[in-house]
Amino acid sequence: xxxxxxxxxxxxxxxxxxxxxxxxxxxxxxxxxxxxxxxxxxxxxxxxxxxxxxxxxxxxxxxxxxxxxxxxxxxxxxxxxxxxxxxxxxxxxxxxxxxxxxxxxxxxxxxxxxxxxxxxxxxxxxxxxxxxxxxxxxxxxxxxxxxxxxxxxxxxxxxxxxxxxxxxxxxxxxxxxxxxxxxxxxxxxxxxxxxxxxxxxxxxxxxxxxxxxxxxxxxxxxxxxxxxxxxxxxxxxxxxxxxxxxxxxxxxxxxxxxxxxxxxxxxxxxxxxxxxxxxxxxxxxxxxxxx
Amino acid sequence: xxxxxxxxxxxxxxxxxxxxxxxxxxxxxxxxxxxxxxxxxxxxxxxxxxxxxxxxxxxxxxxxxxxxxxxxxxxxxxxxxxxxxxxxxxxxxxxxxxxxxxxxxxxxxxxxxxxxxxxxxxxxxxxxxxxxxxxxxxxxxxxxxxxxxxxxxxxxxxxxxxxxxxxxxxxxxxxxxxxxxxxxxxxxxxxxxxxxxxxxxxxxxxxxxxxxxxxxxxxxxxxxxxxxxxxxxxxxxxxxxxxxxxxxxxxxxxxxxxxxxxxxxxxxxxxxxxxxxxxxxxxxxxxxxxxxxx
Amino acid sequence: xxxxxxxxxxxxxxxxxxxxxxxxxxxxxxxxxxxxxxxxxxxxxxxxxxxxxxxxxxxxxxxxxxxxxxxxxxxxxxxxxxxxxxxxxxxxxxxxxxxxxxxxxxxxxxxxxxxxxxxxxxxxxxxxxxxxxxxxxxxxxxxxxxxxxxxxxxxxxxxxxxxxxxxxxxxxxxxxxxxxxxxxxxxxxxxxxxxxxxxxxxxxxxxxxxxxxxxxxxxxxxxxxxxxxxxxxxxxxxxxxxxxxxxxxxxxxxxxxxxxxxxxxxxxxxxxxxxxxxxxxxxxxxxxxxxxxxxxxxxxxxxxxxxxxxxxxxxxxxxxxxx
Numbered sequence: 001x002x003x004x005x006x007x008x009x010x011x012x013x014x015x016x017x018x019x020x021x022x023x024x025x026x027x028x029x030x031x032x033x034x035x036x037x038x039x040x041x042x043x044x045x046x047x048x049x050x051x052x053x054x055x056x057x058x059x060x061x062x063x064x065x066x067x068x069x070x071x072x073x074x075x076x077x078x079x080x081x082x083x084x085x086x087x088x089x090x091x092x093x094x095x096x097x098x099x100x101x102x103x104x105x106x107x108x109x110x111x112x113x114x115x116x117x118x119x120x121x122x123x124x125x126x127x128x129x130x131x132x133x134x135x136x137x138x139x140x141x142x143x144x145x146x147x148x149x150x151x152x153x154x155x156x157x158x159x160x161x162x163x164x165x166x167x168x169x170x171x172x173x174x175x176x177x178x179x180x181x182x183x184x185x186x187x188x189x190x191x192x193x194x195x196x197x198x199x200x201x202x203x204x205x206x207x208x209x210x211x212x213x214x215x216x217x218x219x220x221x222x223x224x225x226x227x228x229x230x231x232x233x234x235x236x237x238x239x240x241x242x243x244x245x246x247x248x249x250x251x252x253x254x255x256x257x258x259x260x261x262x263x264x265x266x267x268x269x270x271x272x273x274x275x276x277x278x279x280x281x282x283x284x285x286x287x288x289x290x291x
Numbered sequence: 292x293x294x295x296x297x298x299x300x301x302x303x304x305x306x307x308x309x310x311x312x313x314x315x316x317x318x319x320x321x322x323x324x325x326x327x328x329x330x331x332x333x334x335x336x337x338x339x340x341x342x343x344x345x346x347x348x349x350x351x352x353x354x355x356x357x358x359x360x361x362x363x364x365x366x367x368x369x370x371x372x373x374x375x376x377x378x379x380x381x382x383x384x385x386x387x388x389x390x391x392x393x394x395x396x397x398x399x400x401x402x403x404x405x406x407x408x409x410x411x412x413x414x415x416x417x418x419x420x421x422x423x424x425x426x427x428x429x430x431x432x433x434x435x436x437x438x439x440x441x442x443x444x445x446x447x448x449x450x451x452x453x454x455x456x457x458x459x460x461x462x463x464x465x466x467x468x469x470x471x472x473x474x475x476x477x478x479x480x481x482x483x484x485x486x487x488x489x490x491x492x493x494x495x496x497x498x499x500x501x502x503x504x505x506x507x508x509x510x511x512x513x514x515x516x517x518x519x520x521x522x523x524x525x526x527x528x529x530x531x532x533x534x535x536x537x538x539x540x541x542x543x544x545x546x547x548x549x550x551x552x553x554x555x556x557x558x559x560x561x562x563x564x565x566x567x568x569x570x571x572x573x574x575x576x577x578x579x580x581x582x583x584x585x
Numbered sequence: 586x587x588x589x590x591x592x593x594x595x596x597x598x599x600x601x602x603x604x605x606x607x608x609x610x611x612x613x614x615x616x617x618x619x620x621x622x623x624x625x626x627x628x629x630x631x632x633x634x635x636x637x638x639x640x641x642x643x644x645x646x647x648x649x650x651x652x653x654x655x656x657x658x659x660x661x662x663x664x665x666x667x668x669x670x671x672x673x674x675x676x677x678x679x680x681x682x683x684x685x686x687x688x689x690x691x692x693x694x695x696x697x698x699x700x701x702x703x704x705x706x707x708x709x710x711x712x713x714x715x716x717x718x719x720x721x722x723x724x725x726x727x728x729x730x731x732x733x734x735x736x737x738x739x740x741x742x743x744x745x746x747x748x749x750x751x752x753x754x755x756x757x758x759x760x761x762x763x764x765x766x767x768x769x770x771x772x773x774x775x776x777x778x779x780x781x782x783x784x785x786x787x788x789x790x791x792x793x794x795x796x797x798x799x800x801x802x803x804x805x806x807x808x809x810x811x812x813x814x815x816x817x818x819x820x821x822x823x824x825x826x827x828x829x830x831x832x833x834x835x836x837x838x839x840x841x842x843x844x845x846x847x848x849x850x851x852x853x854x855x856x857x858x859x860x861x862x863x864x865x866x867x868x869x870x871x872x873x874x875x876x877x878x879x880x881x882x883x884x885x886x887x888x889x890x891x892x893x894x895x896x897x898x899x900x901x902x903x904x905x906x907x908x
Contacts, residue, residue: 039375042368042371042372045364046387046390049394049439049440049443050390050391050443051390052415053405053406053409054393054405056408056409057397057404057405060408075890076902077890077902102310103311103314103315105307106311107311110304110307112308118312118315120552121315121319121323123497123547124323124497124547125322126494126498127500127543128323128326128501128543129501129520129524129525129543130501130503131524131525131528132524132540133322135780136325136326138777138780139325139780140321142781142782143782144781164322168497169448172494173448173449173452175486176452176453176487177453177456177487180453180456180457181456207456210451210455211452217392218444218448224395224396225396225401227398227399227504228504231768231769231773232773232777235767237767239899244398246728246769249728250725250728250769251727253644253646253727253728254727254887254888255671256889257404259889259890267396267397267398268397270396271395271396272389275389275393279385279388279389411654411655412655417655429654429657507643507647511611511641511656511657512643513609513657515640516639526614526617528772529617529772530617530618531796531801
C-alpha cells in the first residue's frame with residue numbers, strides 16, 4: 001500500500017465500522033475460497049495444456065537414459081540444425097524487436113492516410129496457415145521472384161520467413177504500452193530543455209522496456225519452434241539450411257521419437273533460459289508496488 | 292510548443308515513417324496481397340465455389356467452433372495470470388511467467404505429439420479416457436486443446452505489461468472506498484487494459500485460425516469431421532487446387548481482420564478519458580492517496 | 586445448427602445409420618483424387634450401395650503413426666510397406682496382410698523424373714542427374730516415404746547396371762551433392778519444384794502424371810532403370826464395418842476398380858488390366874526385393890544417425906557447410 005502516514009482517513013462512525021467489520025468476517029471463508037479458486041484454475045489449465053505434455057516430452061526424451069539423450073543431442077546433424085536455428089532466431093528477435101518498435105511508434109505517434117489499414121493487417125501473418133505463408137514468401141522472394149530477389153536456400157530467407165511470423169507480436173507487445181504512456185511527463189521534460197534522445201532514454205524507454213523485452217522473448221521462442229513457413233524457403237538441406245524443428249520432424253517420422261523429444265528438450269530449455277533472463281531484466285525496469 | 296520544435300518533429304517523422312511502412316510493405320502487405328491475388332486469379336466465382344464445397348464449409352465451421360472455445364479460455368486464463376503476476380509477489384512467479392511462453396518454443400508437431408503422449412490411446416490418460424468414452428485425440432476436443440496450447444501466451448503478454456505500466460493506484464483507491472474485487476475489476480481494471488486485451492485476443496484468434504502443425508497431428512485430418520480450415524488449405528495445395536487453398540486463406544485473413552475491427556473499436560473521447568494525464572488529475576482530488584513516488 | 590455443433594463435439598460416429606454402414610479410409614496423400622472417382626464408382630455397385638465413407642489423407646508415415654495412435658481406420662492404404670509394418674506392429678492389421686494374390690498391394694507405380702516442360706536440360710538418364718550444374722529436388726528421406734523410393738531407385742539403377750554397392754553409394758553421394766532442396770514431404774517437394782527451383786524432381790509417376798493433368802508446365806521422363814513402387818492396402822483387425830470394408834478393398838482389386846486406378850495414372854496390379862494401358866516401359870524395372878527388401882534397406886540406409894544416407898549427408902555437410 002502506498003498510503004503515507006498522516007493521510008489516513010478519519011475513523012468512520014462506530015456503527016459503520018462494526019458493519020464493515022462483521023461484513024469482513026462473515027465473508028472471509030467464501031472469499032478465501034474464491035481467492036484460491038483463481039490461481040488453482042489457472043494452474044490446472046496450465047497443467048492440462050502445457051505442463052503435462054511438457055512432462056511427457058521430458059519423459060520420452062530420457063526414456064532410454066541420459067546417454068541416449070546426449071547422443072541424440074550431440075549428433076552432427078542435430079548440432080548443425082540447432083546452431084542454425086539459434087543463430088537465425090537470435091537475429092530475428094533482435095531485428096524484429098527494433099522493427100516492431102519503429103512500426104509501433106509510427107502507428108501510435110504518427111498520423112497518415114492509411115494508418116488504420118496498416119495497423120489492422122499487422123496481425124495477418126498469424127492468421128495465415130504456415131504453408132500458405134511459406135509458399136507466398138517463396139513465390140515473392142524465391143527463384144520466380146517478380147522483383148528478382150532470390151533468397152531461397154539462404155539464411156536470409158530463413159530469417160525473412162521467421163520475421164514474417166514474429167512481427168505481429170513484436171509490434172503488438174509495444175503498441176498498447178506506448179499508447180498508455182503519460183505524455184505529460186515527456187512534454188514536461190522536453191519543455192525543461194531535455195533533448196529528444198534524453199527524453200526517449202530516460203522516460204519512454206523504461207516504460208516500454210517490459211513490452212519490448214516481452215516481444216523479443218516471444219519472437220525468439222516462436223522462431224526456435226517454427227517449421228511450416230520456414231521449411232519451404234530454406235530448402236531444408238541437411239547441415240546447411242535444415243532448422244531444428246525440421247530435423248525433429250524427420251526424427252519423429254523415422255520412429256525415433258525419443259531422439260526427437262531430446263532435441264526438442266534442448267530447444268525448450270534454451271527458450272526457458274532466455275525467457276527467464278528477460279523476466280529478470282523486465283523486473284529491473286518495472287516499478288512494482290509491494291502488496 | 293515552439294515552431295522550432297514542431298519543425299524538428301515533422302522532419303524526424305518522414306524517415307521513420309518510410310522505414311516502418313517499407314518494412315511492413317515488404318514483409319506483410321506484399322505476401323498478403325499475393326494471397327488475395329492468387330485466390331481471385333481465376334475469378335471470384337471460381338474462388339467462391341472452391342470454398343463452398345461441403346468439406347470446405349465443414350472445415351470453416353469446425354475452425355469457428357475451435358476459435359469460439361479456445362480463445363475465450365485463453366483470454367480468461369491470460370487475464371487471470373496477468374492479474375496474479377502483476378499484483379502479487381510470490382516465490383516462483385518468474386517461473387510461471389516463463390512457463391506461459393514455453394508452448395511457443397515447442398515445435399507445433401511436438402506439441403501435437405506430446406498431447407498424443409498424454410491423452411492418446413497409448414498415452415498416460417489413454418485408458419482412463421477410453422474407459423469413460425471420452426474422445427480427445429482425433430476428435431474435436433484435441434483440436435481445441437492443441438489450438439489453445441499454441442496460442443496460450445498472447446493475452447498474457449499483451450495485458451501484463453499494460454497492468455504493470457499503469458500501476459494499481461486506482462484499484463487500491465477503489466478498494467479503500469469499499470468496492471468489491473469484481474466491481475473494481477469490471478469498472479477500473481478492465482477499461483484500462485482494454486487496448487492490450489483487444490490486441491491479445493486478436494493475436495490469439497489469428498493464431499488459432501492459422502494453426503496447422505499441432506492440429507495436423509492430433510486431428511487425424513478426417514474430411515468433414517476433424518479437418519480444420521488450415522488442414523483443408525494444406526490438402527488443397529497438395530491436390531494442386533491453389534484457388535481453394537488461397538481462397539480459404541483469404542477467409543481466415545478476413546476473419547482475423549473482422550475480430551480486430553470489432554475489438555479495437557473505441558471512440559476517441561473515451562480513450563482520452565483513459566489517459567494517464569487525466570488520471571493523475573483526478574488523483575489530486577483525493578488527498579488520501581498522495582504517493583511517495585516521484 | 587445445434588445438431589451440427591453436437592456432432593462436431595461428440596466426434597466421429599463409429600458406425601453410420603445408413604444401410605450399408607460407414608467405412609473409414611485412411612490413406613497417403615497422393616491417391617485422394619483417384620479415390621474420388623473410385624468411391625463414386627463403388628457406390629454404384631451392389632456391394633457399395635449405401636456405404637458412406639470418412640476419408641483422411643496425409644503423408645504416409647504420419648498416417649501410419651496416427652492409425653497406430655488410435656485414429657479410427659477400417660481400410661488403410663500407404664505408399665510403402667514399411668508404413669504398413671508400423672500398423673501391424675501396433676496390432677491393428679493382421680501380420681498376414683501380404684498373403685493375398687496381389688501380395689497386399691493395390692497399385693503400382695515407378696519413380697520418374699519431373700522436368701520443366703520440353704525438358705530444356707535434356708535429362709533422360711540417371712547420369713544426367715550427377716552432371717555438374719544440374720539441380721535435383723527430392724524430399725527428405727527421413728521424413729518422407731516418397732524420398733526413400735527415390736533414393737533406392739537411384740541406388741538400384743546403378744546396381745542393375747552392374748556397378749558395385751560402393752560405386753552405387755558413390756553415385757548416391759554425387760546426386761545428393763547436386764540436390765538443392767530436400768523438402769519435408771513429397772507434396773512440398775512438388776510445390777518447391779513448381780515455384781521455380783531445380784531442374785529435375787524425383788517423384789512417383791502417378792503424382793507426376795496428376796500434376797501434368799492439372800495443367801502444370803512439366804514433362805514426365807521415365808528413366809531407363811527405375812524401381813517398381815508398390816502401395817499396400819489392408820483392412821484393419823478392429824474395423825467397425827468389416828463386411829463393407831472388405832467389399833471395398835475387393836472392389837479396388839477387381840478389374841473394374843483397377844481400370845479406374847489405371848485411368849488415374851496408377852499402374853494396375855492385375856496384369857490383364859495393366860495391359861490395357863500404355864504406361865511407358867523402362868528398360869530395367871526392379872523391385873525393392875532386389876535390394877534386400879524394405880526392412881533391411883531401411884535399417885542400412887535410412888537410420889537417421891548411422892544409415893548410409895545419413896553418413897553421405899554428413900560428409901557432404903561437413904565439407905560444404907558454412908558453419
